[in-house]
Amino acid sequence: MDTFSGVTSSHVFPRLFTFPTVVIFPPLVLSLIYRFALWALTPRALPGIPHYPVRPFGDIGRIIKHVKETGFRTTWFNVVSKELGPIAQVMLGPWNKSIVLSDIQEIEDILLRRAKEFDRSDDMVNRFHGFLPHGQIALKTDAEFKVHRRFLTPAMTQKYLSAMTPGMSWNARELYRFWDSKRGYLNNEAFDPTNDFELSITDTLSELTFGQSFGLIAEQRTYAGEKAAELKAKGVKIAPADIVGPSSELHESNNMLLKYAGLTINSLTPRLTHFLHSIRPSYRHAKSYVWKFLESKITEARVKAQTASVEDANCVVDLIAGLEKQDGLKDVKMPMEEFTDELFTYMIGGTETTAVALRWVVKLLAAHPDVQRRLHDELISAGIPSALDEDAPLTTFADVSSDKTPYLEAIANEVLRFCKLANITTREALCDTVILGHPIPKGTTVFFTITGTSFSETHRAKEIHASLDPVRSKTSIRRFRYWGDDAEKFVPERWIDAEGKFDGRAGPNLAFSTGPRGCYGQKLAMLDLKLYLAILGATFFLDKIPKSLDGWDINEGLTLSPKQSYVVLKRWSEVA
Numbered sequence: 354m355d356t357f358s359g360v361t362s363s364h365v366f367p368r369l370f371t372f373p374t375v376v377i378f379p380p381l382v383l384s385l386i387y388r389f390a391l392w393a394l395t396p397r398a399l400p401g402i403p404h405y406p407v408r409p410f411g412d413i414g415r416i417i418k419h420v421k422e423t424g425f426r427t428t429w430f431n432v433v434s435k436e437l438g439p440i441a442q443v444m445l446g447p448w449n450k451s452i453v454l455s456d457i458q459e460i461e462d463i464l465l466r467r468a469k470e471f472d473r474s475d476d477m478v479n480r481f482h483g484f485l486p487h488g489q490i491a492l493k494t495d496a497e498f499k500v501h502r503r504f505l506t507p508a509m510t511q512k513y514l515s516a517m518t519p520g521m522s523w524n525a526r527e528l529y530r531f532w533d534s535k536r537g538y539l540n541n542e543a544f545d546p547t548n549d550f551e552l553s554i555t556d557t558l559s560e561l562t563f564g565q566s567f568g569l570i571a572e573q574r575t576y577a578g579e580k581a582a583e584l585k586a587k588g589v590k591i592a593p594a595d596i597v598g599p600s601s602e603l604h605e606s607n608n609m610l611l612k613y614a615g616l617t618i619n620s621l622t623p624r625l626t627h628f629l630h631s632i633r634p635s636y637r638h639a640k641s642y643v644w645k646f647l648e649s650k651i652t653e654a655r656v657k658a659q660t661a662s663v664e665d666a667n668c669v670v671d672l673i674a675g676l677e678k679q680d681g682l683k684d685v686k687m688p689m690e691e692f693t694d695e696l697f698t699y700m701i702g703g704t705e706t707t708a709v710a711l712r713w714v715v716k717l718l719a720a721h722p723d724v725q726r727r728l729h730d731e732l733i734s735a736g737i738p739s740a741l742d743e744d745a746p747l748t749t750f751a752d753v754s755s756d757k758t759p760y761l762e763a764i765a766n767e768v769l770r771f772c773k774l775a776n777i778t779t780r781e782a783l784c785d786t787v788i789l790g791h792p793i794p795k796g797t798t799v800f801f802t803i804t805g806t807s808f809s810e811t812h813r814a815k816e817i818h819a820s821l822d823p824v825r826s827k828t829s830i831r832r833f834r835y836w837g838d839d840a841e842k843f844v845p846e847r848w849i850d851a852e853g854k855f856d857g858r859a860g861p862n863l864a865f866s867t868g869p870r871g872c873y874g875q876k877l878a879m880l881d882l883k884l885y886l887a888i889l890g891a892t893f894f895l896d897k898i899p900k901s902l903d904g905w906d907i908n909e910g911l912t913l914s915p916k917q918s919y920v921v922l923k924r925w926s927e928v929a
């Protein structure tokens with residue numbers, strides 16, 4: 354017999370194993386725990402804002418289903434706005450408070466004029482922080498962000514960009530010269546320009562960032578020429594894949610990091626996804642390779658800045674190193690880890706976005722020969738030469754200004770309006786506030802559906818927007834120009850006024866978002882896009898694509914991109 358302090362087990366157990374303790378209490382306790390867990394895991398809806406029926410874990414199940422069915426994350430927010438209206442709430446977990454706002458007038462107002470109430474959200478920070486902890490996109494508008502902007506703003510001034518334009522034009526010209534030989538090797542067959550656009554834009558951005566193009570297109574051109582000659586000698590028909598050469602380790606490493614970044618950004622658990630990537634040897638190798646390169650460029654630039662004037666800086670790294678030595682910023686330096694993150698942000702911010710925009714350009718132009726003809730006529734009148742004209746001067750900043758080439762400007766804007774490059778952006782409420790008459794508590798994440806035509810602009814939606822006037826914020830009530838019933842179509846003419854001039858305020862376009870935390874690289878992206886488009890339009894006519902290569906499905910990576918964007922090129926002299 355066991356004894357404990359003189360109490361025997363036969364005294365204790367009979368009292369514990371009574372009918373209620375064995376049969377009733379355990380299920381009751383389990384049921385209470387279950388109910389409590391359900392209660393704790395079920396989000397509380399904000400009163401008065403439309404939402405789906407509330408379930409434990411909120412809308413997580415719905416978003417997972419959408420991702421499984423469509424392969425996309427961000428388009429779920431478009432579905433929400435279609436089903437629930439211009440302001441809706443979604444619950445991305447048991448304790449999450451999020452709003453989806455798709456009323457373009459209110460979106461523009463919040464992004465542009467209510468920066469004191471709304472800042473970069475934790476949602477966005479989580480998506481970029483692991484990868485680029487000191488890149489401006491992952492920073493709240495804090496002291497570090499403000500210092501970075503002081504160093505980076507000069508790289509987006511008109512003066513600086515105009516000085517950089519000839520180099521950018523040169524890279525675009527090199528690409529189209531390569532394409533001219535390529536179409537010869539391929540007997541005018543269709544080819545996929547994705548890799549070439551990425552390489553060429555990387556050349557342009559490397560020139561802008563480090564003062565020297567990586568020369569990736571030149572490498573491809575040499576490879577393709579040699580390979581084509583070899584295959585021709587053997588009498589083998591050349592396929593597009595035969596003439597794609599290997600790339601440098603730096604570029605491959607960059608690409609690998611971009612691929613991982615895309616996966617993290619679209620993950621439902623970005624911090625965890627980043628952690629899992631960051632322990633992979635391939636990620637660690639790529640990051641260390643690229644970061645060593647960045648550090649070496651920064652060290653070189655700082656040495657150069659000891660003797661050179663900042664006025665002579667011809668690339669971003671020299672510009673920042675020069676500014677570190679200038680009077681106004683003398684005591685402010687960019688620590689190495691911040692400098693490297695910002696350089697990489699500059700490089701990747703502009704690579705995929707611009708290359709994907711160019712893929713949409715060729716796709717949309719091939720589908721609209723009338724637009725190509727009108728553009729070509731404008732370019733010829735403006736004196737913009739073909740890339741194949743050996744003696745022609747390089748295209749300048751002034752050549753692609755909206756005054757000189759309004760239709761070019763219209764196409765660039767229409768491409769960005771039409772395709773959903775960056776579909777969503779977010780902000781977080783810094784205080785208790787109000788959106789469209791609804792109280793929004795501090796800490797709420799607001800998802801804005803900023804691109805595509807769904808937010809929309811069609812006649813029906815116009816009535817919805819008008820019905821919101823009584824509840825709009827004071828700053829958002831003003832004359833606002835919406836697009837007409839053709840908003841779902843690609844029509845560059847919508848940007849041209851009665852006098853034939855480009856009208857940037859013809860209707861809404863938030864492809865770059867807007868306001869103090871809108872796209873930092875907007876001016877550079879527009880310049881790049883217009884230069885590549887102008888030199889392309891002056892050089893080639895984009896012919897009809899075989900049906901099997903002309904699908905309109907999209908992929909989601911860092912941006913939404915077309916799955917297929919093939920080109921069939923003709924010189925203008927060959928066009929009937």
Ligand code: HEM
Pocket residue numbers: 464489490491698699700702703704706707710774775778779864865866867869870871872873874875877878
């Ligand atoms: C067609 C090309 C591009 C598109 C459509 C695009 C679009 C966007 C969008 C929608 C945002 C989010 C803004 C927000 O949250 O309000 C953004 C942010 C940003 N973009 Fe771009 N972008 C493009 C090109 C570029 C280029 C060329 C660069 C740099 C060279 C760049 C650098 C950045 C940076 C650094 C941010 C973060 C800004 C901040 O946090 O304040 N982007 N971009």
